[in-house]
Amino acid sequence: MNxxxxxxLLNHVPTVGTVIALGLFLVSLVGKSDDLKRASLAVFFGIALLSLPTYMTGNAAQAAIKGRQGVSEDLVETHRDAALPALVLMEITGLVAWLGLWQFRRISRPTRWNLSAVLLLSVVTLVLMARAADIGGDIRHPEIASGTVGSEWIKSASIASFVLGRPWVWPASETLHFIGLALLLGVVLVVNLRMLGIGKNLPFAALHRMLPLGILGFGINSMTGMLFFIATPGQYTQNVAFFWKIVLVMLAGVNLLYLTMFDEPWALGPGDDAPLTSKVIAASAIFLWVGVIYCGRMLPFIGNSF
Known part of the structure; x- marks a missing residue:
């Protein structure tokens, strides 16, 4: 599969998934169901993860249909520009939704501001997703197109020009990228090494409060990584190391839900040994994030990056 x-395969997932997640979330609010709240917040987080490869693979699709008869390049570019703010809002929605899951563990329920933020962000995200999807449908079905190509308020070309045209932007973004990575990996190691038996005198619940720092690092990495990708998409989409990096990030994100939603880690008190399942999850988390770092470092040496 290229x-x-x-x-x-993925291009309908963000829009349809957001509809499903928002529907579950609204039902949970009306029915005051904590289980449905957890489920909907987890779906939001999952859709945020899947939105990353959806957007990135779109650049490969754009390159493939460029110059084809009957395909409007202006419409393709407009679709790409429309997808960008939808992606950004989806990532923010996913991070805020995860924070709600974290609050379920820390204080037994999400705060009112968190639920309000998820509701507002998800509605705006759905509107932006639907607009991007509508424009995308016009690309291959010109018979339903309006005949005019609008202009988006955020243009990918302008962002690329900003990143590449100013000598300080890329190094500054790289610095932030490594700071985010340090936050993320530091939390991953501390939390998962505890489940593997290191620092057994610490209860897992005490370490769990560090997870938002890891999510903050993930958010920083996602945003700076998107700047790199938007600036020079061609050097990433044709690189096998980047493909595997994104796959590992998706798996690591799913792995994170275990620490947030499942009960086994929370049963670990001072001196307790984690069950085998938790140890396997912990070892896999460390392996996945080390794999992400390895693939990132291999970008200059595999394929055509840099």
Missing amino acids: LIHLHL
Whole structure:
């Protein structure tokens, strides 16, 4: 399966997934169901993860249909520009939704501001997703197109020009990227090494409060990584190391839900040994994030990056 096929497989997931997550969330609010709240917040987080490869594979699809008869390049570019703010809002929604899951563990329920933020962000995200999807449908079905190509308020080309045209932007973004990575990996190691038996005198619940720092690092990495990708998409979409990096990030994100939603880690008090399942999850988390770092470092040496 190439990246074009992958984009065709994924391109409806963010929009449809957001509809499903928002529907579950609204039902949970009306029915005051904590279980449905958890489920909907987890779905929001999952859709945020899947939105990353959906957007990135879109660049490969754009390159593949460029110059084809009957395909409007202006419409393709507008679709790409429309997808960018939708992606940003989806990532923010996913992070805020995860924070709600974290609050379920820390204080037994999400705060009112968190639920309000998830509701507002998800509605705005759905509107932006639907607009991007509508424009995308016009690309291959010109018979339903309005005939005019609008202009988006955020343009990918302008962001690329900003990143590449100013000598300080890329180094500054790299610095932030490594700071985010340090936060993320530090929390991953501390929390998962505890489950592997190191620092057994510490209860897991005490370490759990560090997870938002890891999510903050993940958010920093996501945003700076998107700047790199938008600036020079071609050097990433054709690089096998980048493909595997994104796959590992997706798996690591799913792995994170175990620490947030499942009860086994929370049963660990001072001196307790984690069950085998928790140890396997912990070892896999460390392996996945080390793999992400390795693939990132291999970008200059595999494929055509840099």
